[in-house]
Amino acid sequence: MKTILVTCAIIHFDEKVLAVQRSKSMKLPLKWEFAGGKIEKGESEIDCVKREVFEELNIHIKVNNRLTPVTHTYPDFKIKLIPFTADYISGDLKLKEHADAVLVEKQHLLDLDWAAADVPVVEELMAL
Numbered sequence: 001m002k003t004i005l006v007t008c009a010i011i012h013f014d015e016k017v018l019a020v021q022r023s024k025s026m027k028l029p030l031k032w033e034f035a036g037g038k039i040e041k042g043e044s045e046i047d048c049v050k051r052e053v054f055e056e057l058n059i060h061i062k063v064n065n066r067l068t069p070v071t072h073t074y075p076d077f078k079i080k081l082i083p084f085t086a087d088y089i090s091g092d093l094k095l096k097e098h099a100d101a102v103l104v105e106k107q108h109l110l111d112l113d114w115a116a117a118d119v120p121v122v123e124e125l126m127a128l
């Protein structure tokens, strides 16, 4: 099975981080994730994560640290999820694709029903 390369951003707004919920019509319906998406041909990881966040949320971010990538096999596809910590810079947050968004304190992140690939990312983040 081909591995899809996906970046995502753990966007900090002061002490909280932004989680977004996939819509009913997306793959992994209603699961929570970090904004991001597939790397396009010739695109750097950082350009990808900035582009996807702007496309999905209408905000600009500053990308900080790359966390540990997670390879996960779902029943019908396999991804390598490459997470970055980031800070909100500017823009009015608008949900272009997702069903919902919440700002969560780090210690409450595991209360959400995450896409399976995100669970190790959340655990790493909580241990930072």
Ligand SMILES: Nc1nc2c([nH]c(=O)n2[C@@H]2O[C@H](COP(=O)(O)OP(=O)(O)OP(=O)(O)O)[C@@H](O)[C@H]2O)c(=O)[nH]1
Binding pocket: 006, 007, 008, 026, 027, 028, 032, 033, 034, 035, 036, 037, 038, 079, 081, 115, 116, 117, 118
């Ligand atoms: N953006 C993002 N995607 C994630 C995360 N965790 C995770 O498993 N994924 C999966 O990685 C893929 C990212 O692709 P995407 O967001 O660009 O595309 P999509 O599924 O909405 O579009 P598609 O239906 O065209 O494939 C999705 O299948 C999504 O389910 C995450 O934290 N952020």
